[in-house]
Amino acid sequence: MKSKYGAYCGKIVKIDLTTREITDYPFSDKERELFLGGKIMAAKIIYDNIKTKIDPLSPENMIVIATGPLNAMGAPCSSRFDTSTISPLTGLYTSSNCGGNFGMALKRAGYDAIIITGKSEERIYLSITDDKIEFKNADAIWGMRTQEAQKAIPEKGDKFVIGPAGENLVKYACVVSNERAAGRGGCGAVFGSKNLKGLVAYGTKSPEAFNKAKLDKVNKVWTTRLRNHPLTGAQVPKLGTAGLVTPMHAKNLLATNNYRSGKFEHFEDVNGETLADEYLVRNSGCTTCPIRCARVVKVEGKEVKGPEVETVGLFGPNILNHDMQSILDWNYLMDDLGMDTISCGNTISFAMELNEKGMWKNGLEFGKIDNIEQTLEDIAYRRGIGDDLAEGSRNLSHKYGGEEFAMNVKGLELAAYEPRGAVGQGLGYAVGNRGGCHLNGGYLVVVEGLGLNANPYTTHGKAELCITFQDLMEAASAGGSCLFTTYAFFPQPWVAKPNGLFTKIINKFITEVGFVLRVVLRVPTVLAVNLPHMLPHPKAIAAATGMKYTFGKFIRMGERGYNLERLIDLNLGLEPLRDDKLPGRLTDELQILDNPKSKVPLEKLRANYYRARFWSKDGKPTKKLIRRLKLEK
Amino acid sequence: MVKVKFFGTARVLLKDKEMEGDFKDISAMIDAICEKYGVTKKDMKQYYVYVNEVNISTLKKYKTELKDGDVVYLLSPASGG
Ligand code: SF4
Numbered sequence: 001m002k003s004k005y006g007a008y009c010g011k012i013v014k015i016d017l018t019t020r021e022i023t024d025y026p027f028s029d030k031e032r033e034l035f036l037g038g039k040i041m042a043a044k045i046i047y048d049n050i051k052t053k054i055d056p057l058s059p060e061n062m063i064v065i066a067t068g069p070l071n072a073m074g075a076p077c078s079s080r081f082d083t084s085t086i087s088p089l090t091g092l093y094t095s096s097n098c099g100g101n102f103g104m105a106l107k108r109a110g111y112d113a114i115i116i117t118g119k120s121e122e123r124i125y126l127s128i129t130d131d132k133i134e135f136k137n138a139d140a141i142w143g144m145r146t147q148e149a150q151k152a153i154p155e156k157g158d159k160f161v162i163g164p165a166g167e168n169l170v171k172y173a174c175v176v177s178n179e180r181a182a183g184r185g186g187c188g189a190v191f192g193s194k195n196l197k198g199l200v201a202y203g204t205k206s207p208e209a210f211n212k213a214k215l216d217k218v219n220k221v222w223t224t225r226l227r228n229h230p231l232t233g234a235q236v237p238k239l240g241t242a243g244l245v246t247p248m249h250a251k252n253l254l255a256t257n258n259y260r261s262g263k264f265e266h267f268e269d270v271n272g273e274t275l276a277d278e279y280l281v282r283n284s285g286c287t288t289c290p291i292r293c294a295r296v297v298k299v300e301g302k303e304v305k306g307p308e309v310e311t312v313g314l315f316g317p318n319i320l321n322h323d324m325q326s327i328l329d330w331n332y333l334m335d336d337l338g339m340d341t342i343s344c345g346n347t348i349s350f351a352m353e354l355n356e357k358g359m360w361k362n363g364l365e366f367g368k369i370d371n372i373e374q375t376l377e378d379i380a381y382r383r384g385i386g387d388d389l390a391e392g393s394r395n396l397s398h399k400y401g402g403e404e405f406a407m408n409v410k411g412l413e414l415a416a417y418e419p420r421g422a423v424g425q426g427l428g429y430a431v432g433n434r435g436g437c438h439l440n441g442g443y444l445v446v447v448e449g450l451g452l453n454a455n456p457y458t459t460h461g462k463a464e465l466c467i468t469f470q471d472l473m474e475a476a477s478a479g480g481s482c483l484f485t486t487y488a489f490f491p492q493p494w495v496a497k498p499n500g501l502f503t504k505i506i507n508k509f510i511t512e513v514g515f516v517l518r519v520v521l522r523v524p525t526v527l528a529v530n531l532p533h534m535l536p537h538p539k540a541i542a543a544a545t546g547m548k549y550t551f552g553k554f555i556r557m558g559e560r561g562y563n564l565e566r567l568i569d570l571n572l573g574l575e576p577l578r579d580d581k582l583p584g585r586l587t588d589e590l591q592i593l594d595n596p597k598s599k600v601p602l603e604k605l606r607a608n609y610y611r612a613r614f615w616s617k618d619g620k621p622t623k624k625l626i627r628r629l630k631l632e633k
Numbered sequence: 634m635v636k637v638k639f640f641g642t643a644r645v646l647l648k649d650k651e652m653e654g655d656f657k658d659i660s661a662m663i664d665a666i667c668e669k670y671g672v673t674k675k676d677m678k679q680y681y682v683y684v685n686e687v688n689i690s691t692l693k694k695y696k697t698e699l700k701d702g703d704v705v706y707l708l709s710p711a712s713g714g
Binding site: 230234235238239243246247250263268271272273277453498500504 | 638640641642644645650678679680681683686688690706708709710
């Protein structure tokens with residue numbers, strides 16, 4: 001269905017792997033306005049097609065690979081695309097954002113999104129060249145790791161493939177494009193279950209912006225803003241995301257010893273500074289990125305992508321390992337085998353604690369690193385203990401016990417932020433639609449210590465802040481932008497002068513603005529403006545598409561996406577009061593013995609959150625809200 | 634002797650990991666850093682300062698006294714991941 005709007009290809013296709021039928025999928029301009037692109041467009045498609053609980057690894061599941069309107073439009077950090085499906089780890093909706101070049105290639109080939117359903121009888125990969133989509137036999141590349149497989153696919157174009165972990169249905173297998181992964185939630189296992197090794201896309205089209213001159217102007221200002229911002233212009237490019245390890249340690253936020261502590265005595269061996277001083281070859285980034293957060297390091301003499309803070313945290317402090325080179329090696333190995341480093345690391349630390357407590361004798365011990373490489377291989381090929389570990393921490397806890405220290409929410413393992421040092425982050429983990437994800441959870445830790453310094457223990461205002469951040473990130477992601485671009489939301493003086501009077505006032509009062517945010521969330525049209533200091537995303541989307549996008553409309557679109565995900569989850573069997581919860585360790589045990597506030601007061605936070613989201617007391621969007629968001633008539 | 638460790642963009646700015654010295658308080662320590670590395674007090678005020686893992690904003694701020702064996706961290710104003 002052609003679109004009147006700029007920046008869209010106006011084409012979505014559905015590819016049925018069982019019948020090998022390829023059909024156009026209708027998506028109207030009205031729907032484009034409401035659901036924009038990326039994960040929100042994908043959520044709309046999945047919501048319309050999957051209405052009851054399914055087995056995520058059955059042919060009934062669908063994969064939606066969706067681009068956003070800003071992909072291939074010259075905006076900064078805009079090569080990000082989303083892969084969405086029903087997660088084999090959680091049984092709920094998952095959408096994983098990836099910075100590889102495949103998304104832009106897909107768009108240049110003329111597709112806003114592709115929907116993959118059914119199951120192929122033979123092992124295949126899909127080759128997409130402009131309008132031509134072909135089913136290619138994948139026997140020759142089945143079994144290959146992700147880097148080798150991308151090289152071995154002979155067709156010209158950008159690739160998106162699984163490794164052995166996806167083939168062997170490891171529940172947290174990922175899909176890799178270049179060296180970037182659609183990591184979370186197990187999309188790779190869904191590919192494997194469909195006998196789909198991957199895709200290659202090549203295109204010769206260039207979707208046109210509605211107003212190119214205006215878009216170029218917005219992009220230029222936006223890029224300059226990112227380059228000059230203390231976070232995106234200095235801290236992140238210089239130190240990568242691992243630059244967080246030190247402040248996380250200082251602020252009791254660094255998950256250590258399977259989240260028994262927020263501090264690691266050897267943090268200096270595994271922080272971003274050591275990574276930069278001793279291991280960094282250079283920094284690099286996704287296409288179109290002026291920030292360039294990625295690290296290039298050496299593994300066995302080869303230059304490869306270095307680890308993010310999550311991987312450093314979960315394979316460093318959380319398993320009491322302070323050998324940086326081992327983390328670099330394992331990070332590369334996991335990317336090559338095709339599995340999510342967060343879920344994998346977290347499942348291993350859980351298994352270590354089970355072993356320590358005598359609940360599952362498996363040979364894994366905190367601080368012992370000589371058997372980790374073998375364990376990673378065993379997980380990917382489901383050998384020995386690897387077969388159990390491949391199921392993720394929730395399934396392990398069902399088999400061996402220890403639910404209170406299995407650090408997942410709804411089956412998705414938590415990131416490396418220890419939320420007893422930032423209770424708003426704990427709320428986000430608990431209510432996140434895709435499970436224990438720091439980003440889907442709103443990433444409040446950035447207000448509670450890593451960007452600003454708001455009171456990390458108060459419950460005041462946390463629900464409203466969490467919702468605002470969730471909705472903003474949801475919308476940014478749907479547009480095709482990296483979430484780092486939302487850092488420009490923090491005015492420079494707040495972060496550049498942390499000891500200044502103005503910043504102190506902000507830190508003190510930011511948690512008191514809940515009622516203001518509630519008004520904005522209720523009536524976002526009060527922000528039907530695009531002022532210079534606001535996020536540039538709506539302006540860029542307006543110039544690229546020709547839609548009337550303001551900040552208010554942008555945040556409402558994010559809210560629509562978040563609610564839509566919840567509706568999908570409810571269709572799939574989510575019971576919010578049962579499932580929006582944290583492992584007992586985080587709600588019942590103090591992180592710091594002489595600090596009675598150092599645990600997450602979840603019940604209060606969660607009730608505030610449901611109220612501020614205008615959900616019912618049992619965590620469901622009300623009929624009135626669903627109508628207001630135009631999700632149903 | 635007080636040990637001062639530079640983290641985040643402080644390490645990038647000062648091109649050093651740490652320094653040692655005897656300083657009466659944080660203010661005196663900052664003066665010594667400015668002199669040694671040729672940076673300004675304004676540069677230094679952009680960092681969070683921790684003494685023995687406690688933020689000086691909860692102590693006596695720049696007047697926080699230092700004693701032998703103390704470890705001071707200078708941390709980036711903001712970090713992101
Ligand atoms: S900031 Fe990092 S993740 Fe985001 S687009 Fe740039 S390189 Fe990619």
